[in-house]
Amino acid sequence: MHRLLRPVTLANVCSRWLHLVTGGMLAVLCMFVSPMPAAHGQIVLLHAALVSVPLLVLLGLVPVVRRAEGMQAQLMLIAGRPSPQRDARRARITTAPAASVADVWRTVCWLVLRVQLGTLTLSASGWLPVLTVRLARRDDGYALLAPLPLLGLAAVAVGAGEFIAAAARWLLAPSTVERIAALEERTERLMEHNRLARELHDSIGHALTVVVVQAGAARAASSAEFTEQALTAIEETGRHALEELERVLEVLREDSSPPQERPALTDTARLLDAARGSGAEVTAEVSGPLDTLAGPVSREGYRIVQESLTNVLRHAGPVPVTVRIAVHDDVVELDIRNQLGAPSPVSGAGRGLRGIRERASLLGGHAETGPHAGSWRVHVRLPTAIR
Template identity: 55%
Template sequence: MVRMLRPLTRAVTYKRWLHIVVAIVWPSLWLFVEEAWWTQVTAAVVLGLAGLVPVARVVEGFQARLLLTGPRQGAESPEIVTTPSLTWADRGRTVVWLETRLCLGWAVAHVSVQLPLLAVDLLTAGLGRGPAAGGFVPVEGTHWWYAALSPLPLVLLAVVVVWSGRLTTALAGRLLGPSRAERMAALEERTEQLLERTRIARELHDSIGHALTVAVVQAGAARAAGDPAFTDRALEAIEETGRAALEDLERVLGVLRESEKPASGRPTLADADRLLESARASGAKVDAEVTGPVETVPGPVSREGYRILQESLTNVLRHAGAVPVRVRVHVADGTVVLAVRNPLPAGVSGAGRGSGLRGIRERAALLGGRARTGPDAGDWQVHAELPLS
């Protein structure tokens, strides 16, 4: 019983009833001027023509969101759109919505008036006074048991109010909801947002991870060396790497704070010397060779290539330490080839499943290229091929 009565305690039930009844307010005014059947036909025709106007869906959408949805959804309900109709199919659905709302409004409004009148007639007839309200449903005679039946019309009215509201809300989701094209556009936008978040996560992983790795390696080497001059160089390398990481962090946070702000200032392959010097300062013996017009590599390819190189050198410092590293960057024939090789640390085998290595492969795949990571002839290699187009 409590579950059945619960909808009657919710404000949204009565807001939905109001939404239904409001639909017939202006057609009802015509009845005071001319009480004829053609007035309602004219109202239906006017609504049909109004539904063909693109902005009609905006008005109906806002009204439906305000009165049909609960407080947890409200103006943010994704099932009811508030944008103009883009296609004739959207306009047709708006027309159907307006006509359905008009018909349902007449029916619910009529029942909402007649059922209370019927309850009053049953009660007065049961008390032996005869019908007093004079509703459309006649009550014959003055039987005592009419009084026992008088609550039934009110119960039926409650059922009509609750279920007509639910029906209207369901129809609004179908007729005022996003079309297939709009759903696809929203899905594409959501996908772009997820891809951007993934890219930002990779940026932070690569940049901050590289800075922390360099700091740890430099601090450990300085403590082991016990040489003031070496310690000064280590602190200088830590300072420079940390400053670069802070710049990357500030840039990423700026993009997050202003979602429409374009990302700028991201390092590219033209800045690869900074990575190589950082690795050398950490003790790695880097043999680097850069050939081809690196400065002409397109921005997205150059930026992702820089991150691949950064993650590769970070892995060398983190897992192998101060070892000889061979770095080759070659730009030719419409492709950027990145190759990083270092001696495989003792006790390390397998194809590597860390998030950094996975990020390297994913970066290459997103650009239409490919990347291989893992042991090769006693060395650990990262080999990536990125197309320029």
């Protein structure tokens, strides 16, 4: 019972009553089109509501009317303070124009129901208070019944408001196409958040690994020149990490400006310099036009190289590394190899390597990771274009 009556608040009751009475005003206008001078005022109003049906059918055939009715229903039938629950209830009412025959006829049914029920509510709102006054003026025992019409009016306002809100969730509900589009949008948003989480893991993890390695080497070294180089490398790596973090946070902010360009394979030299600054002997071989690769392929390839070098520094230390990037007609090959250090990279690997395989799979490529001919190898093949 509490769950049923939870939406019944003063704000909701008043806004729903106003929504119904506004719909009933169309019947008042129709009273001048088809007058019944000999009839009672309430009967004339109800007759005018029936006369308005053909006009409502014509209005319902206009696609944009569904959008207008949906916006009114969201604002007036689901009132209250902003909250996730209120937003979820509002999402069950569409604000899109009619896109199918079914949407049109549901809009017609909604208009007819709104005006007819609104006319009854308007009639009760005018007649019941008058009845209360008449009963209060009587000298007999009927004066004690004067509060009953007001209680009846309150019951009509609450009951009709709940009914029209339930009808809106049915007749103005998003169509199947709209629900599918909303589901796809939500899926895209979740995938984007997952991608950003992987980017944070790769970029920040790489930066922290370089900083830790450089700091340890600087402390162990007795050369002031080497210490200066290590501090410079730490400064540059930290600055790049802050730029990456700020870029990801801008994407997550709803009011953010367009995000900065993400790094691509053409920026691989920055990764190689950072690895060399950490003491690793990096040998790089790049062949083919990197700038002709599709944007997603080039960006994900950069992250794969970054994660591979991070794993080398984290699990093998400053050992010789060979990085080979080769662009062919329909595939780009990434091959990163390093000597097995102590501890073995197998001991701590897992999430990073899984991320590499996930990135390759999402692009339609393939990734192989593991020991190979006495070294640790990451070999990835990606399509040069996204189909």
